[in-house]
Amino acid sequence: MQMNPRLSGLRCIRCDSLWPPADYPEGCPSCLEAGHPASLECCYEPSAAPSIPLPVLDPVTLGEGATPCLAAPALAQAEGVGQLWLKCEGANPTGSHKDRMAAQLVSRARLAGATRLAAASSGNAGVSLAAYCAAARLDADIAIMRDCPPLQREAMQRFGARLRAFEDSLSRWPYVADLCRNHGAFAGTNYLNPPVGTHAYGVEGYKPIAQEILDACGVPTDIVVPVARGDLFWGIFLGWQHLLQAGLIDRLPRMHAVEPYARLSRARATGDARKTWEGVTDQYSIAGSTCTLQSLEVLSRSGGSPVEISDAAAAQAQQRLERVGLATELSSAAALAAVSRLRRSGLVDAESSVVLLLTSDGRRG
Numbered sequence: 053m054q055m056n057p058r059l060s061g062l063r064c065i066r067c068d069s070l071w072p073p074a075d076y077p078e079g080c081p082s083c084l085e086a087g088h089p090a091s092l093e094c095c096y097e098p099s100a101a102p103s104i105p106l107p108v109l110d111p112v113t114l115g116e117g118a119t120p121c122l123a124a125p126a127l128a129q130a131e132g133v134g135q136l137w138l139k140c141e142g143a144n145p146t147g148s149h150k151d152r153m154a155a156q157l158v159s160r161a162r163l164a165g166a167t168r169l170a171a172a173s174s175g176n177a178g179v180s181l182a183a184y185c186a187a188a189r190l191d192a193d194i195a196i197m198r199d200c201p202p203l204q205r206e207a208m209q210r211f212g213a214r215l216r217a218f219e220d221s222l223s224r225w226p227y228v229a230d231l232c233r234n235h236g237a238f239a240g241t242n243y244l245n246p247p248v249g250t251h252a253y254g255v256e257g258y259k260p261i262a263q264e265i266l267d268a269c270g271v272p273t274d275i276v277v278p279v280a281r282g283d284l285f286w287g288i289f290l291g292w293q294h295l296l297q298a299g300l301i302d303r304l305p306r307m308h309a310v311e312p313y314a315r316l317s318r319a320r321a322t323g324d325a326r327k328t329w330e331g332v333t334d335q336y337s338i339a340g341s342t343c344t345l346q347s348l349e350v351l352s353r354s355g356g357s358p359v360e361i362s363d364a365a366a367a368q369a370q371q372r373l374e375r376v377g378l379a380t381e382l383s384s385a386a387a388l389a390a391v392s393r394l395r396r397s398g399l400v401d402a403e404s405s406v407v408l409l410l411t412s413d414g415r416r417g
């Protein structure tokens with residue numbers, strides 16, 4: 053395990069300032085001071101190597117990545133699109149895409165000399181970080197919500213994490229901030245409000261999803277991703293951006309963000325992602341009242357759209373996936389419901405090739 057020697061720095065996605073390789077859990081220091089928290093994007097020295105660069109080489113691993121990308125011709129026909137593919141992130145070791153982030157993040161924490169990691173999680177990230185911290189022999193403190201599904205709570209405890217429960221999403225962050233700023237914990241998730249998202253090195257772990265989709269089905273016209281703070285959305289986009297800049301593809305797929313109620317669509321209207329937009333949903337993995345600048349960036353750079361999906365529509369999609377043998381979390385199934393919405397609005401059509409990110413399996417509801 054070592055840092056990638058080609059990692060040359062980090063660039064702010066808002067002000068373009070460059071920073072030397074280091075840990076910036078609060079994003080760009082200049083933008084933070086200016087009251088506009090903004091995340092940083094990793095920069096690498098050019099290389100002839102074909103693989104997508106990541107910050108940590110030979111990271112701690114539990115076998116994450118290389119998940120199935122399944123063709124779903126019957127669903128494609130039902131939706132009236134040319135092709136539909138299902139990227140099954142539930143096949144990761146702890147059952148969600150978060151394992152890709154955890155492998156890079158926890159490895160970086162180890163290399164940085166940390167003995168303790170702190171994170172706020174609605175469930176999947178907490179389980180994943182707890183597992184990878186166990187693998188790397190780090191202590192894990194996870195701030196969860198009181199309504200965290202019992203199976204996820206128990207999984208975190210079995211991996212040895214210390215848990216603290218809070219009433220709502222925003223109240224977890226000051227607790228995590230205190231552990232990171234004053235008690236030497238390495239930040240496993242965002243803890244700022246307005247949020248900047250997870251540590252840039254962790255988000256990089258999602259980039260290989262773009263390569264895996266490319267290998268399975270070429271460059272799709274559209275990718276649909278369930279989004280809360282947008283770590284996954286941004287990470288997959290960074291992967292496609294790398295492939296484009298390396299000359300390996302000649303266009304970007306459009307990336308659409310699925311959300312349970314209007315956050316990104318309202319933020320996009322004003323160009324300001326710092327407000328809060330309240331809503332109630334059972335799609336707990338994409339709940340919360342905030343969104344991020346990087347999610348807006350993905351929409352504008354890829355030409356995608358935010359798509360609001362109600363719990364009722366997500367539940368119907370969940371049943372449709374179950375009838376073809378796929379168990380998914382409600383927020384994952386919402387991606388299928390989003391295809392119907394995109395089709396009705398004319399944003400996808402019979403020529404479209406669409407990839408859905410099924411972010412986690414259905415074991416935990």
Ligand SMILES: [Zn+2]
Nearest residue numbers: 064067080083
């Ligand atoms: Zn900045």
